Amino acid sequence: MKELTQLKKVVSHPYAYIRKYKKQTGKKVVGYCCSYAPEEIIWAAGALPVRLFGTNENIHLADTHLQSYCCSLVRGILEEALDKRLDFVDGIIFPHTCDSFQRLSDIWRLNIPEQFHLDVVLPVKLDTPSAKKYMAAILEKCRKDLGKALGKDITQAMLARSVKTYNKIRSLAGKLYELRCANPQIISGTDFHAVIKAAMIMDRDQYLKILTQIVKQLQKAKPRKTRDEAKRLVLSGSVCTHPDIYGIIEDAGGVVVWDDLCTGYRYFEGQMNEKIAPLKAITARYLKRVICPAKHMELRGRGENLIRLVKQSKAQGVVFLLLKFCDPHAFDYPYLKEMLEAEKIPFMLLDMEAELPPVGQLQTRFETFIQIL
Amino acid sequence: MLTAGIDIGSITAKAAIVEDGKILGTKVIFTGYNAEAAGKSVYEDVLRENALYKSAIKKIVSTGYGRNSVKFADKTFTEIMCHAAGAYHLDKKVRSIIDIGGQDSKAIILDGDGKVKNFVMNDKCAAGTGRFLEVMARALEVDLDEFGAISLKSKKPSKISSLCTVFAESEVISLIAKGEKRQDIIAGIHESIAARVASMSARLGLSEPVMITGGVARNSGVVKALEKKLSMKIEVSPYAQVNGAIGAAFLAASL
Numbered sequence A: 001m002k003e004l005t006q007l008k009k010v011v012s013h014p015y016a017y018i019r020k021y022k023k024q025t026g027k028k029v030v031g032y033c034c035s036y037a038p039e040e041i042i043w044a045a046g047a048l049p050v051r052l053f054g055t056n057e058n059i060h061l062a063d064t065h066l067q068s069y070c071c072s073l074v075r076g077i078l079e080e081a082l083d084k085r086l087d088f089v090d091g092i093i094f095p096h097t098c099d100s101f102q103r104l105s106d107i108w109r110l111n112i113p114e115q116f117h118l119d120v121v122l123p124v125k126l127d128t129p130s131a132k133k134y135m136a137a138i139l140e141k142c143r144k145d146l147g148k149a150l151g152k153d154i155t156q157a158m159l160a161r162s163v164k165t166y167n168k169i170r171s172l173a174g175k176l177y178e179l180r181c182a183n184p185q186i187i188s189g190t191d192f193h194a195v196i197k198a199a200m201i202m203d204r205d206q207y208l209k210i211l212t213q214i215v216k217q218l219q220k221a222k223p224r225k226t227r228d229e230a231k232r233l234v235l236s237g238s239v240c241t242h243p244d245i246y247g248i249i250e251d252a253g254g255v256v257v258w259d260d261l262c263t264g265y266r267y268f269e270g271q272m273n274e275k276i277a278p279l280k281a282i283t284a285r286y287l288k289r290v291i292c293p294a295k296h297m298e299l300r301g302r303g304e305n306l307i308r309l310v311k312q313s314k315a316q317g318v319v320f321l322l323l324k325f326c327d328p329h330a331f332d333y334p335y336l337k338e339m340l341e342a343e344k345i346p347f348m349l350l351d352m353e354a355e356l357p358p359v360g361q362l363q364t365r366f367e368t369f370i371q372i373l
Numbered sequence B: 001m002l003t004a005g006i007d008i009g010s011i012t013a014k015a016a017i018v019e020d021g022k023i024l025g026t027k028v029i030f031t032g033y034n035a036e037a038a039g040k041s042v043y044e045d046v047l048r049e050n051a052l053y054k055s056a057i058k059k060i061v062s063t064g065y066g067r068n069s070v071k072f073a074d075k076t077f078t079e080i081m082c083h084a085a086g087a088y089h090l091d092k093k094v095r096s097i098i099d100i101g102g103q104d105s106k107a108i109i110l111d112g113d114g115k116v117k118n119f120v121m122n123d124k125c126a127a128g129t130g131r132f133l134e135v136m137a138r139a140l141e142v143d144l145d146e147f148g149a150i151s152l153k154s155k156k157p158s159k160i161s162s163l164c165t166v167f168a169e170s171e172v173i174s175l176i177a178k179g180e181k182r183q184d185i186i187a188g189i190h191e192s193i194a195a196r197v198a199s200m201s202a203r204l205g206l207s208e209p210v211m212i213t214g215g216v217a218r219n220s221g222v223v224k225a226l227e228k229k230l231s232m233k234i235e236v237s238p239y240a241q242v243n244g245a246i247g248a249a250f251l252a253a254s255l
Helices: A002-012 A014-025 A039-044 A072-082 A099-111 A129-150 A156-182 A189-198 A204-220 A243-251 A278-288 A301-312 A327-342 A359-372 B035-049 B079-090 B130-140 B144-151 B165-178 B182-204 B220-230 B240-253
Strands: A029-032 A048-051 A091-095 A116-120 A231-237 A254-259 A317-323 A347-352 B002-008 B012-019 B022-030 B057-063 B096-100 B105-110 B116-121 B210-213 B234-236
Touching: A002 A014, A002 A189, A002 A204, A014 A048, A029 A039, A039 A048, A039 A129, A039 A156, A039 A278, A072 A099, A091 A099, A091 A129, A099 A116, A116 A129, A129 A278, A156 A189, A156 A204, A156 A254, A156 A278, A189 A204, A189 A243, A189 A254, A231 A301, A243 A254, A243 A359, A254 A301, A254 A359, A301 A327, A317 A327, A317 A359, A327 A347, A347 A359, A359 B079, A359 B116, B002 B035, B002 B079, B002 B240, B012 B035, B012 B240, B022 B035, B022 B240, B035 B057, B057 B079, B057 B240, B079 B096, B079 B105, B079 B116, B079 B210, B079 B240, B096 B182, B105 B182, B116 B182, B130 B144, B130 B165, B130 B182, B144 B182, B144 B220, B165 B182, B182 B220, B210 B220, B210 B240, B220 B234
Parallel strands: A029 A048, A029 A091, A091 A116, A231 A254, A231 A317, A317 A347, B002 B057, B096 B210, B210 B234
Antiparallel strands: B002 B012, B012 B022, B096 B105, B105 B116
C-alpha cells in the first residue's frame, strides 16, 4: 500500500518531514508533549502541531537540569531541545499535567528563549462545575495567546474548520481500531503503530486524505488465515513509542487489539459537537475524555474504561506499559490491578524507559504471559 | 517414552533426559560464545553418557535465552514454564518457585495443577543474580562453590548497601581494605541478593511451599539469607541448576 509506505517514511524520519514541510509551506510549527495540548487551536491558527517523543540516545545535556527520578520521556525531550535538534519548532505549548512536565516547562522557558512558550494551566479536577467554567476560560486565553504568538487572529471560522478536520481524523482512526480489532491480520502491529503516530506529526489535511485511503483499502482487505490462535491483548499506560513491542508480542503468539494509551486510542477518542461554538466543543471534549492519571474525574473511571475496552475488544489479557518514574501512572496501577483481578482478567506489567529491556528478556516475559493465558 | 530437555542459559547450557516421569541423566556445560553449538554438544554429551542414540529420543523441548538457537527441538517454552514444570514434577505441593540464574532472577506462582499463575523477573540489572556472585567471588578470590559454606560461619554479616553490581564490588573492595572477615563479607553479599530477590517476590505474594531452583540454589548461604528475609522455609531443588532442563524434558513428554 503506497499510502502506508508514505506514513512509515514520515514516522521514521519525522524531523526531515517537518523541515521540508516548513520550507514548502512557510507554516509555523508548534511542539507539544501531551494529549491535553489543544492542538485543534494550533491547527486552526494555521500552524502545524507536532508531538515530541524525545530520544533514548546519549542523554547528557538534560541530566544537568533534571533529577534522576524524572521519566525518560521528559529527559529525552529536553535532550533534543538542548541539543538544538528541535530548531524547527517555533513555539512550545505545555498543558498542566504531571510535575515532571511542569518542571520541563520551566526549564524550557529559561533555556530555550528562541521559541515562544505557552503554559496552559488546565484544571486538575475535571468533573466540578467550576472546572468547566475554568477550562473554557483557559482555552479562550490559549486561543488569544497563541494568536498573539503566531501573529494571527484565530477566528470562529478557523476553529470550526479545524474541529471538522479533527472530528474526521478521529472518527476514521476509531474505524481503523475497529477494523484491526475485528481482523488483526489485516495490518501488522508495527504498521498500525506508524499510522497512529503519523497523526501527531503530519499536516492534518494531508493525513486525513491518506488515512481515508488506508481505511477504505483495509475495509476491502480479506484477512489472511493466520494467527487465528493469537492471544488478544490490550495495551494500557501512558505512551508507547516502541513499534518493536507490537512485533515482539506478535512473535510471542499474541496480538494487540486495543489500547488506552495517550499516544493511542485516548488521543483519538471523543467527537466534538459541530453545532455549537467551536471553542465550547473543544472544551467539552477535553472535559469528557477518559482522563490521564495526572487529572481527576471519577475515582475508578480509568479502571472501568480499561475493563470496558477489554470486554469490547474480546481481549484475553492486558499489558501495562509504564514508564519508570511516572508517578501518576504508578499510583493508579494498584487499583487498576485490583479491578482486573476482580474481573479475572490476566495482566502483566512492563516497567520501561525510553530504551526497552533487552529483547531476549522481553521475549521471555511476553511468551510466558501468552503461554499461560 | 524418552524425552529430552535442553536449557541454554546465559552462562551454562543444561540437558536432561527423562523416561516416563523418571530422570535418567543430566549434563551441564558452559554456553560460551555459540549458543547453537552449546546446545548440540550438551545434547550429544548427555546422550553419550547415558548410552543412548538420538533415535531413542521421541521429543525435545528447548528453553532458556538460547531456546530458539536449538534447531533440533520440537518446541520451545520459556524458562519460566520449564522451571515450573520441573519443580512441580519433583514436588506436587510446590506453590512458589524462586529461580536465580546467571543473568536474571524470577519468582513464579503455581496453581494446584502446576500451571503458572503469575511471575516476575528482575530487569536489566545483575543485582540479585548469579553474575553478581561471580563478580564478588573474583574480588574476594574465593571459589564460588565455597561461598555457601564460608558464609554460614559468619556471626556478623557486613552491610552491602549498593544495589548496583559495579558499586557493590567497590564496596566489597573497601570492606576488604578495612579488614572485615571474608565470611562476613560473603554473608553480607548473600543478604544483599536475598533482599533484592525478596522485595521482587513480595510484589507477587509468595505462597508456601517455596522451592528454589537455578544455579544459585546450590549456594546454601543465599538460601539461608532468603529464608530469613522471607520468613519462610525454602525447599532446595535437588536439581537446582538443571531444573529448567528437566522441566523441559517433562513438557516434551506431554507434547
